[in-house]
Amino acid sequence: MGLPWLDSPLMLHSSGEHICNLTAAQCEYESDHWRDGSQADHVYGYATICFMCAVIGVYSLAHWGSIFTHRWSFYRSRVWLRIRAMNRYLSCKLFYIKLLDWCSPSLGVMILGAVGLIFFFSLSLGPGTYYWPGGPNSLFGDSVPLSFRSAFIALGILPFILALASKINYITLLTGVSHQKLQVFHRWTSWAMFVLALMHAFPLVVSHIRNCDITTQWKTKVQWWTGVATLVPQAWLSIMSIGPIRNTLFGNDSVCVLPLHTLQFSTFFLVSSVGPSISSFGLLNRDYLIAALSVYLSTVLYSMIKTFFLTRLHYATVSVLPGNTISLHIPTARFRWSPAQHVFLRLLHPTLRLHILTSHPFTICSLPSKDSKQSIMTFCIRPSASHSSLTSRLARLASATSVPVLIDGPYGDSGIVSKLNMFEKRIFVAGGSGIGFLLPILQGLRRQDELSIIVVLRDRLSAEWVRDSIEDVLEVGSKDVLVQIYVTGVSMSVSDATSSDPESELEKDGIPSDTDWEYKDKAEEKRGDVRIIERRGRPDLKEIVRGECEDSMRIGVVACGPRSLMGDVKEACAGEQWGILRRGVDKEVWFHGEDFSW
Incomplete structure (x- = not known):
């Protein structure tokens, strides 16, 4: 007995022959190139x-x-x-x-x-x-x-x-x-x-x-x-x-x-x-579906083999940095990556509930060790507003001994550092925990001179650990390094986090400060000015980037942050490209950007 309504055989292919039982004129009309259904x-x-x-x-x-x-x-x-x-x-x-x-x-x-x-x-x-x-x-x-x-x-x-x-x-x-x-x-x-x-x-x-x-x-x-x-x-x-x-x-x-x-x-x-x-x-029509599934399933199968059998299970430790940024550390001996690459993490702790069924992208904020077999993958994650989100639940695991995690990756452009090494001047712009994207790039540069680093943060506590992190990375002193850290809001706790984007590191401009404050210390004066500036609202990044591009002919610009920040940097770079296009000058401005959300 056949299946109900299934009055045709399940077949992959047949002869494809189409027989027209109409009049000659009707068959000619039906078999027109644009109307022939067969x-x-x-x-x-x-x-x-x-x-x-x-x-x-x-x-x-x-x-x-x-x-x-x-x-x-x-x-x-x-x-x-x-x-x-x-x-x-x-x-x-x-x-x-x-x-x-x-x-x-x-x-x-x-x-x-x-x-x-x-x-x-x-x-x-x-x-x-x-x-x-x-x-x-x-x-x-x-x-x-x-x-x-x-x-x-x-x-x-x-x-x-x-x-x-x-x-x-x-x-x-x-x-x-x-x-x-x-x-x-x-x-x-x-x-x-x-x-x-x-x-x-x-x-x-x-x-x-x-x-x-x-x-x-x-x-x-x-x-x-x-x-x-x-x-x-x-x-x-x-x-x-x-x-x-x-x-x-x-x-x-x-x-x-x-x-x-x-x-x-x-x-x-x-x-x-x-x-x-x-x-x-x-x-x-079945061939299109077979082709689609072949393309997709081949990549999924490779990813699963790499995750479950080659990379295997790892264990992460969670801590909270000043400014309530979550720091995730994963020791690994089976994994190699390049600066600015990211991975998809599937965290398997039971308190994460349904989040154990999904994987989430995070940028790696460290470089693999050159001297030892074991490296430590570090992630800087900004907590989300929702108490049920992955990042908020992850912050509550700071006291846990370890969190099982599956790693899928790495993904992303592995040649950013080599491209930046070809330019005379390098400009880095980061918003919030986008600084985690820039730190390994800074560390991997062959020349740590002619650098301009602009970081926009929400609270002063975050500015302190960001400044310390940049100091640790830029070990070679140079008078041509300028670091500007803008603080646009006030400190907040994990439970008061106001980021509204999903499972991401997205930050928004916070409550504006009424004071402007500049910081210098002797250690930083050897490499140039390092300024932490508290101000009302986000700085005019368009003008800052344009100003930095004026005195050089070969410039590389890298930015990571929320889309509004990325939009300002892109607009500045677009203006420079339009100037090159109109005047035909021998100048090059290369841009690479990473959004928090895709």
């Missing part, structure tokens, strides 16, 4: 794959070309300087909407998103013929042209959505763009697929309402049930990816992501296997 996978699915591969190919050529042409004389030509300045301007320029307190993605990212939007909607809506002629008495079958066009464009996007989501990322290997910076494209392509899924579903609903058989279809066709079961988790995942919702619920809804993905893919595979009857199972 060739929809080639016309729309392949076109989508070719577009995505072309975009990745362009960025891959640019990435590898910049590596191999670095030593060529053309690299210093005026034409190349302007091309490079334009590329960096597009990657830094953003727009701030004060009314919404929102910083846009970079101009280059938005242009690429607009190109994708135009392509997808031109391919789905451009050919016209959204419904078959003839209304309820149409002879061309149940599948609607707009429906199958949108379905195969969405299927073509699917493998790239999963590729963009992976931490071990094939696209990163080709383009050099880190996996965290690819997350914006992962979210946008997911939204594109969701909209296309709706464009696939609703024309079918409208068509059968016109045919007056929508109730019969719902009761007798399994595709309607599996379609709804696919759309519901897809809608949930898309809506939860919206920035404010994601930041508020991060860590609470992440436990649901894996079951929702499992439900979505199982029903997706089923609905594709018993799909529409337009081609007698000749379409290759």
